[in-house]
Each structure stands twice: as C-alpha cells, then as structure tokens.
Amino acid sequence: MPLSSLNIKKHSILPGFGLTMGFTLMYVGLLVLLPLATIFIQTAGVGWTHLWGIVTEPRLVASYKLSFGAAFIAASVNAIFGLLVAWVLVRYSFPGKRIIDGLVDLPFALPTAVAGITLTTMYAPNGFMGKYLALLGIKVAYTPLGIVIALIFIGLPFVVRMVQPVLETMDHEVEEAAASLGAGRLQTFCKVIFPEVLPALLTGFALAFARALGEYGSVVFISGNMPMRTEITPLLIMTKLEQYDFVGANTIAAVMLIASFVLLFLINILQWWSSKRHTSN
Amino acid sequence: MAGNIKLRQGTRSTHHAANTTELPVIRWLLTLIAIGFLGVMLIMPLIAVFAKALEGGITLYLDAIVEPAAIAAIQLTLLTIAIAIPLNTVFGLAAAWAIAKFEFKGKNFLTTLIDLPFAVSPVVAGLIFVSLFGVRGMFGTWLIEHGLKVIFAPPGIILATIFVTFPFVARELIPLMHSLGTAEEEAALTLGASGWKTFWYITLPNIKWGLMYGVILTSARAAGEFGAVSVVSGHIRGLTNTMPLHVEILYNEYQFTAAFAVASLLTLMAIVTLVVKNFVEWKVQQQLGQSE
Numbered sequence: 001m002p003l004s005s006l007n008i009k010k011h012s013i014l015p016g017f018g019l020t021m022g023f024t025l026m027y028v029g030l031l032v033l034l035p036l037a038t039i040f041i042q043t044a045g046v047g048w049t050h051l052w053g054i055v056t057e058p059r060l061v062a063s064y065k066l067s068f069g070a071a072f073i074a075a076s077v078n079a080i081f082g083l084l085v086a087w088v089l090v091r092y093s094f095p096g097k098r099i100i101d102g103l104v105d106l107p108f109a110l111p112t113a114v115a116g117i118t119l120t121t122m123y124a125p126n127g128f129m130g131k132y133l134a135l136l137g138i139k140v141a142y143t144p145l146g147i148v149i150a151l152i153f154i155g156l157p158f159v160v161r162m163v164q165p166v167l168e169t170m171d172h173e174v175e176e177a178a179a180s181l182g183a184g185r186l187q188t189f190c191k192v193i194f195p196e197v198l199p200a201l202l203t204g205f206a207l208a209f210a211r212a213l214g215e216y217g218s219v220v221f222i223s224g225n226m227p228m229r230t231e232i233t234p235l236l237i238m239t240k241l242e243q244y245d246f247v248g249a250n251t252i253a254a255v256m257l258i259a260s261f262v263l264l265f266l267i268n269i270l271q272w273w274s275s276k277r278h279t280s281n
Numbered sequence: 282m283a284g285n286i287k288l289r290q291g292t293r294s295t296h297h298a299a300n301t302t303e304l305p306v307i308r309w310l311l312t313l314i315a316i317g318f319l320g321v322m323l324i325m326p327l328i329a330v331f332a333k334a335l336e337g338g339i340t341l342y343l344d345a346i347v348e349p350a351a352i353a354a355i356q357l358t359l360l361t362i363a364i365a366i367p368l369n370t371v372f373g374l375a376a377a378w379a380i381a382k383f384e385f386k387g388k389n390f391l392t393t394l395i396d397l398p399f400a401v402s403p404v405v406a407g408l409i410f411v412s413l414f415g416v417r418g419m420f421g422t423w424l425i426e427h428g429l430k431v432i433f434a435p436p437g438i439i440l441a442t443i444f445v446t447f448p449f450v451a452r453e454l455i456p457l458m459h460s461l462g463t464a465e466e467e468a469a470l471t472l473g474a475s476g477w478k479t480f481w482y483i484t485l486p487n488i489k490w491g492l493m494y495g496v497i498l499t500s501a502r503a504a505g506e507f508g509a510v511s512v513v514s515g516h517i518r519g520l521t522n523t524m525p526l527h528v529e530i531l532y533n534e535y536q537f538t539a540a541f542a543v544a545s546l547l548t549l550m551a552i553v554t555l556v557v558k559n560f561v562e563w564k565v566q567q568q569l570g571q572s573e
Contacts, residue, residue: 012382013470013471014382014463016378017382024376025391027372028395032397032444036401038412038413039408085319087311088311088312091302092308098559100319103555104319107323111524111544112403114544114548117541153326175301185307214401214404216404217508234402234508237408241411246412249408253404260400
C-alpha cells in the first residue's frame, strides 16, 4: 500500500485506507480536477488582449452586474427572513410546525426547471400573483425583480439550516444572565444572541450567494433573457455555445470558476470561524 | 455547499423561562411573518404545480405523461439514475471510510474538493464535458475517428449527471461515520473478523439510513438536473431529452398543461425526498441516542 508507506496518516488498526483513499483520489481526479482543468487549459491558448476583450464585452459586463446584484439582494433577503424563520422554528411552537420545518428544504429537492416554470406562471402578468402585483404597477416576470424572486426561492434553505442548529444548542444561561442584569429582550438579542449566530448567518448568506450566482434553471424562464437587461452570466455561456464560440464560452466559464473558488475559500474560512466560535463556548 | 441537504443530528429544546422569551404579541407577529414568507415562497409554488397540471382534467394529465416523447424522457432519466447511483454510492462509501475513519494530512482539502461540484455553476459543469468530448474538444477528434458520440448523446448526459451528483452520498456519510466512531469496527477486527466482514456486518448496518438518504438525494438530483444536462444534450426529442428538458420544451411550445404534468412527477419525487429525509433524521437521532 503505497499511501500508508508515505506516513501521511496516523496509525490505526482499521484496514482499507490505501484502497479507499486511492479510489477516492482517482475518482475526484478523473471526474472533477481533470475536467475543470480543461477549462483553464483551453483559455490559456488565447492571448491576454483577446481574453480581456471577451471578458469586458458590454453585454457580458451587464450580465455580471445583474448576476452579482440579483444574487446579493436575494441572499440578503434570505439572510433576514432565514434568521426569522430559524428563530420561529426553534423558539416558538405552533400547529403544523413539523411540516413547515420539513418543507424548508423544498428548494433543494425541487428540480430547478420546475421551480422556474412555476414561478414564471405565478408571477406572469396573467398569473395569480402577477395579476394583483400588476394592479399595483409592479412587474415581476421578465424583469430583474423576477430573477431576484427565483434566486430567493433557490437560496431560501441555506440561512435557515445554518442558523437553526446554533440557536438550538445555544446556552440559556447566558440569556438568563443578561435578563437578570436588567437587559431587555431586544438588547439581549442584539448584544448576546446576534453575535453568537453571526458566523452561521454569514456562512448561510455566502452559500446562498454562491448558489444564486451560478443558478440557471430557475432563472432562465422568469428572466425573459433580454440582452443587456435580463441576461445572467450562465446564460451567456449557453448563448456562446449555441453560436459555436467555444473560446468565448470557456472564457466566461473560467471567470465564473474563479469567482466560485474565491467564494468557496471564503465559505471555508467562515465555517472554520463559526465552528471555532462554537467549540470555544 | 450549494444544493446539499445535510441530515441534522442535533437535539432540540424549546423550553424557556419567562424572562428569556418575548411578549406574546411579538411572538405571534414574528410567527405570522415567518409563515407568511414561507407560504408565499414555498407552499404557493408547490400548490401551483399541481393546480396547473390538473387544470385540464385528469385525462389530459395522463395523456401528457404516457405520450411517447414523455415516456422516452422518463426512460432516459431512469437510465441516468441507474448508472449514477451505483458509481456515486461506491465512491461515497470509499471516500467516507477514508475520511471519517482515518486521520491524515490534507483531509480538509480533500473534503473541499469533494464539495467542488456544489460550487460550480451547472452550466459550467456541462461545458467542461463539451470541452473534453465535444467536436472541438480535447478528445473530440479521437472520438469521431472511433465513431463514438458523447456530447449530444446519452453518455454526455450521464457523465454530467454523475458530476453534479457525486458529492451527495459522501457528504451524508462522512459526518455520520465520524460521529459513530471506530470502536465497534476495532472490536470486530480484534476478535478476528476480516476487513470486508467488519464493513459488511458492523459498518454497513450502522450507516444504512444515512446511506439510503444519500442515495435518494442522488436520484432526486439526477432526475432533476437541468443546467448541466441542458448544455450536453442538444435537445433531441425522444433521444437525448431527460424529464426536466422535456418540461422545458413543452413549456416553450406553450403546452403548459403537459409541461406541468411532467413537472408534477418531478415534484412528487421532491416531496418523497423530503419525507425520507425527515424519516431518516428521526432514525439516525434514535440510533445515536441508543449508542450513547
């Protein structure tokens, strides 16, 4: 077993480390690392000025702004309502709570295309939500607002599921101490509870943001895909591909991959921070 | 990471003294806002799928499902699931064994690598297979010379699906196997059981619920994947259409009732996934409670 002879693992009597580790590395290498590397290899052949030209194309720049902006707004809405939902699910009891709690994961389980066509039908000008919003002069489907709605749906479970366990395991005595020292509930929340859930809240926010940035299925139906106005970045990869512009598609993909890696790195730091905060108590 | 639904293993407690809870008015108000938000964002879309699917009556609904193109899409989806599950399950078991039962350098890095498909946009996930196996891709010429077709054909769809679903089993099993520890396996080995026997009789029964949930999650995601599959499929009706792609085509052809009929099947699968998740969570909690 070549891996165990490298002495990278501590001694254990359990067998199979070499076999399972070797298989894991091979699978990850063949299926993830090699394919992802091709994106960068294929763009490396293109000159810098040409690359810069593709990356700063006005239509693409408009899509970055939309994708980032919509993902940010959606993740912020999810941070606020996610914290509220987590709080209500942990602290209060009401009929149907178990079912509601179970339903929170629906956006993870529901295929994105189904979410896309459903939200579009609901918020279209003749849909049963769009109808009433139209009376107020609000257009949702085929506008950036529609994209935000789809991204809120997609990212809804992240903050709830990150914050919920922190609230569940939180020490009551700290709150009681705050109360006995004369703090009001709002003061206790702001000064005692909120700092405690902040790392989890930020992690949830970052996860929802990362997911929203790359989301495709639920957005393409509701966005209407109008150039310069409602085109998200992943859609432009699709457009380039349909025009057989492989260099263009690969370049945009490389930009998106770099963004994902940066976010993944940030999320890992946040998770480390939140677990450190949690174990130090 | 994105798209992952981890099982929760925590204990819950709701009892609070009067000085550490809010006024009833505030409690009611917060509960109402939370339920209102979830009602509009989750429950209404859920009802809308079935309402739209059954709008034209039950016969129209059934017709949309048994139509040849729909059957072909269902078959391709089932084939994709049937290939993705065994491969990703074996990987998940191997990765969880290596990561949860042993201590080694670079463990966190490996876990991050396994999470990677969650962080990658589905469209990018599809594109990487086009740049590998497409006509102008790395192995494109070689594939054409040998008369093989991956992109715009079922193999591409299956590859893209394996990519987007491969972390699920591993991500469910790693924390579960970690919290179960290694004491039982060590006891079996000391008593003279072989490695395989230990895995088969000790580890597998312990992780069966988590494994089952990972498999269900893999199949739900494999059935529902849209972006990645959309890139590699080429949308050839009856040949390279999975269920979500079939939904898209019907929707774009303004066959709304048919689109929602097929969508309702996928929604039912999502609901089954959620029910299984809650059942497994309860089972795992029971199991961990017993072993303590």
